[in-house]
Amino acid sequence: MKSDIPTQHDILVVRQIIGNQVHRTPVLTNTTLNQMSGSHLFFKCENLQKGGAFKFRGASHALLTLPNEDRQRGVATHSSGNHAQALSLAARMQGVKAHIVMPENAPKIKVDAVKAYGGEITFCKPTLADRESTLKEVIARTGATEIHPYNDYRIIAGQATAAAELFEQTHQLDYLVTPVGGGGLLSGSILSARYFSPKTKVFGAEPERANDAWESFQKKKLIPVKHPNTIADGLRTSLGTLTFPIIRDGAEDILTTSEDSIIEAMRLIWERMKIVVEPSAAVPLAAIFDRPELFRGKRTGIILSGGNADLNRLPWLESTYFSNH
């Protein structure tokens, strides 16, 4: 699996491997949101996953299949987001050290979360170049195994298990919509639909302000995002060389949405569903509200990707959210 697109059998095996460690998260429905969207919505609550996001699935898989000879030297990644937390937590649960490279300007709340899960942080300058060079240094020094947040088939196969569960938990879905940043969740969901629910069409949803997946999908060519400036901090990354081909060949479409729509959808999920989701997780619902004609009458799955929101600032209360961000 390290070198090939995960097969149906691979994903079934991954479910066995991680089954005792990850939550089988609930699927919630909401009458009001159904009425507002005109669609029958099924929300797969990965915000209730351990570590607060679907990222724990891929990270757990990578850790549980880490060769014994590599365990002592630990794992490493650069991330300031949910992957860093998920990898730290999954590593700690198996007694492995996690080295996390984070930019020195990362929000304190994210630094604290990684520390709370036992991750060992190395700070770097806030540029991609410095993140990558610092990660190389850490790996050279420790011998740790790099676990990339999405451009890794072990991770993609892990993330695929969320959609695989959703298909078991619901009757036939017409559509499935997931957020798309680096593409691990979307590409995994496309694979699970292909193997376990082939009539379900899979859409990616992303912010207009970080629309590299849309552009890459349109032009059938990997085009990284240039200046992502969106509240959906989990979706500021660009597709990877492994995730893009799966998305190019298997996605029904990539749907973009505005910052205002994202904030409004996030507020509605909190208010109506009584669950905490981060902005990235609200992007699919925002995209659905933007396109009532497309989703009307359809049975539509949504993966609520995570719940690691900052509880000290609520975007719908902050007119200046973006300038401060």
Add this chain to the structure above:
Amino acid sequence: MKSDIPTQHDILVVRQIIGNQVHRTPVLTNTTLNQMSGSHLFFKCENLQKGGAFKFRGASHALLTLPNEDRQRGVATHSSGNHAQALSLAARMQGVKAHIVMPENAPKIKVDAVKAYGGEITFCKPTLADRESTLKEVIARTGATEIHPYNDYRIIAGQATAAAELFEQTHQLDYLVTPVGGGGLLSGSILSARYFSPKTKVFGAEPERANDAWESFQKKKLIPVKHPNTIADGLRTSLGTLTFPIIRDGAEDILTTSEDSIIEAMRLIWERMKIVVEPSAAVPLAAIFDRPELFRGKRTGIILSGGNADLNRLPWLESTYFSNH
């Protein structure tokens, strides 16, 4: 059941009656909160119930068993809280009119919620006397049937179904802790424990600033609260003549807790469990954190009573919350 304490058979029948209308809410667990409390906590998520609170159970039961000859004239209650919303929603789902008497100074968010569920609001002066006299006028004018928020065995039996489900969804619980305001949820939970899980000891939890249940339980005499001034707005009411005897005879103890503890527990539930709960729902966890010696090593159920929090003000951000309230 209108005139006698609900029996085991009654509660089983109620579960059949309301089973298609209420959500069987999930039970969540959280490793971090287990570690922090030293207890094994099982959270019954009635914040995810329709209408956002357990109140929908009792209201549904009252509506579904309303005699045909009374349906045309509707139902009525005075409430500015979750019962008003639950009754409005349950009534609308069955094509019955709900008359809700609310104080003219009720928060706009609550007025809007009742309106959104189709309740017909009659405003009154913000005194208990005026609420009661206005309700009498409404009933005299419309012929509506009064549905009291808690001092009614039909309501108590409906609320009892939450604990009955929890006992099915978990292995043997040592303890169950519920918030206590008017006592509908606590008395119903005591009955369900007696019938379905007799080894489980049931505690009520309430704010120190509205400690009438504690005082009544200590003195074995119904003593209404005088000046409740707590953020837990659902718990400002006093026990009723029907709920008190069940609590007096069946509760293990009443636990009180401070405003600071309530706010901290509420924040922890949002942050760690990724769910939205209102202050009242956080009172049991606050009381448990206050008493680590009592709960250590115990399997403890908690009923998260509701999620109708005001998303425009977060108590942990407002040092002046109480003076404004």
